Amino acid sequence: MPRINTGLFATVCATFICAVGVAAAVVAHADETPANASPIYGVTIPDGYRQWQLIAPATEGAPLNEIRAVLGNDIAVKAYKEGTLPFPDGTILTKLAWKHAQSAEFEPAGVPGAATTVQFMVKDSVKYKDSGGWGFGRFVNGQPVDEKQHQTCLGCHQAKVKNHDLVFSRWAP
Numbered sequence: 063m064p065r066i067n068t069g070l071f072a073t074v075c076a077t078f079i080c081a082v083g084v085a086a087a088v089v090a091h092a093d094e095t096p097a098n099a100s101p102i103y104g105v106t107i108p109d110g111y112r113q114w115q116l117i118a119p120a121t122e123g124a125p126l127n128e129i130r131a132v133l134g135n136d137i138a139v140k141a142y143k144e145g146t147l148p149f150p151d152g153t154i155l156t157k158l159a160w161k162h163a164q165s166a167e168f169e170p171a172g173v174p175g176a177a178t179t180v181q182f183m184v185k186d187s188v189k190y191k192d193s194g195g196w197g198f199g200r201f202v203n204g205q206p207v208d209e210k211q212h213q214t215c216l217g218c219h220q221a222k223v224k225n226h227d228l229v230f231s232r233w234a235p
Contacts, residue, residue: 090139101209105128105199108135111156115139118234121162128159132231148195148227153185155229178202183229194220194228 071210099106113131114133122128134142137152180201187195198215200207219228 068144071092080170098204098206099195100199100201100206100212102212103184103190103193103197103199105182107180107182107199107201107204108154108156111135111154111180111182114156116234117142117155118231120157120231121157126159126178127162128178129162129172130157130159134159149185149229151185151187151195153183155231156168157231159182159192182200196228 095104096106111133114135117132117134117138120130120132122130133156134152135152137150138155139148140146140151155203158180159175159178160174161178162172165171165173182197182199182201184190184197184199185195186197191195193216196219197218198212200211201216206212216228219230
């Protein structure tokens with residue numbers, strides 16, 4: 063009867079058990095969505111977005127009555143400057159929004175009041191193939207809003223700006 067090298071056998075078994083455990087952990091982690099991700103799309107707040115370049119200011123009338131600023135990452139800015147449509151994968155647009163407030167120092171001027179939302183559009187034609195290549199995220203005080211609000215994003219963009227790759231903002235001269 064052949065002898066089994068128990069040391070080698072134990073090493074092989076331990077390696078196998080370790081590999082199975084690591085594989086299970088990787089699979090479990092791949093299915094996790096961060097708690098701070100938007101429902102439906104899984105968009106999270108990108109680091110450094112407040113330092114991105116201004117694409118355009120915007121205003122929203124009643125009932126929202128907001129002042130807005132649309133910012134873009136380097137990929138977005140390049141696409142806007144070159145007139146590239148559809149926007150390339152990796153494009154991220156951010157909309158900062160504040161309530162419109164009357165300036166205390168200068169009567170005719172409006173200024174940003176309380177912050178309302180921060181919104182993101184992330185272009186990934188593979189990951190978001192069912193939503194025109196875009197993932198959406200809307201956040202209040204750093205937390206994603208509920209799924210019901212996220213369900214309105216795609217429909218609004220498809221209905222109103224289908225001919226501009228679902229993006230409302232235009233480059234401000």
